[in-house]
Amino acid sequence: MKAKFKTLLQSIVVTSIATLVQTHGLKAVPNYHLSDDAAEDDNLTLSKSSNKLNVKMLLHLNSDDTYLLAAHRSHSSHRSHSSHSSHSSGSSHYSHTSHSSHSSASSHYSSTTTTVKTYSLGQRTISSGVSGEDVEDLAKLLVKYRYLDESSVQKDYLGDVCCDIHITKAIKAFQEDAKLKTDGIAGSVTISKLQHWSPELGDRVLKKGMYGSDVAELIKVLIAQDLLSDSEIEDEQLFDEHVEKAVKSFQKDHNITATGIVDNKTLSILIKL
Incomplete structure (x- = not known):
């Protein structure tokens, strides 16, 4: 799993738990354990345990930009647990938890696969906060025509260019020159105009740094x-x-x-x- 994505998920869990503690107190928060799969770098496991409920969720990031979220939930009543260990010279091992014969348990499995959609420039409207490959292509055009400084283009935690205050300002500047509605939102009209930008002398005021x-x-x-x-x-x-x-x-x-x-x-x- 990408390190930045994994760190993001860990941050979300920690922040959510901290909010619950602040609002409802420590007793309101169940005991969670977040761990990486050492053997599988693309796996991240979140587990929660209580006296009556055990929940484990596994997030697996696929190579085709989709991810699988699988959950295992087990519930038992009047169940007792015991752990056994045995020792031999120079070594030791621990067995899995065993259950008494008087326990009853039920398990529920569920999973879902979600595709992270990518967009080509023009397939959607780009506004503040939107990120992706199409935003990067938009930024390249704005840089080409000197509406945006290349050093101002920033990427988020996933490595995608995000439509921030700098890109929004550049969109507005272009819209003003192109005599479009100056709202800083790159819809189909703005994007098409920028892709085929070919102003004639007199269409706009010219000054140092402009290009076209x-x-x-x-x-x-x-x-x-x-x-x-x-x-x-x-x-x-x-x-x-x-x-x-x-x-x-x-x-x-x-x-x-x-x-x-x-x-x-x-x-x-x-x-x-």
Whole structure:
């Protein structure tokens, strides 16, 4: 079993028991034992014992991302237990618990198998708190178009990328540029637009750090007006410091505040020349 997943399960059990103790007192909490199967790294066992009830649950993680949860419950009335041990020179062994002939017992077995579903980007809506392979693919697109810094992408305890505050903020920034509802939720429309993102020059305000086909158009205009040279271009779709410098130079020459930002005023003068 994956170490992080196993640690998570142990934490859930311990936290739940601690909550019961705080709320109802120590007597309200049964005696639990949580253990790993030394022979099977993919097994985790949780057992509970009392005078009348013995419960054991086994969680097995399969290689195909499914898991099997099996439970064994035994109940007896007026049952006595005794343990036997025998010793020999240099060795000892212990037998299993034996039951008296006056005990009656019943056992109940149940099991369930659950598949952990994976999603491709576009198969579901992605919102804050959602994690998975599709969230990772979404983050890669947001990083590609410079809406998200790669260092801000975080993974959870299972190794999945989670839609956190950084990704939500990046989704909103993209939605604003794409003239979509700015809610930070990546539904089918937002995802499709991002997957086929190809903005034209004038669709959005451009500034340093932005990336896209509209930046490529801007660079061509700046080169055509000898404000920028081919040798300065490292990425034809990236608004870098060289592009910003060229824009500022143009703005100064035309009595526009030299912000380095290509807004509607700057662009309208630039494309008329």
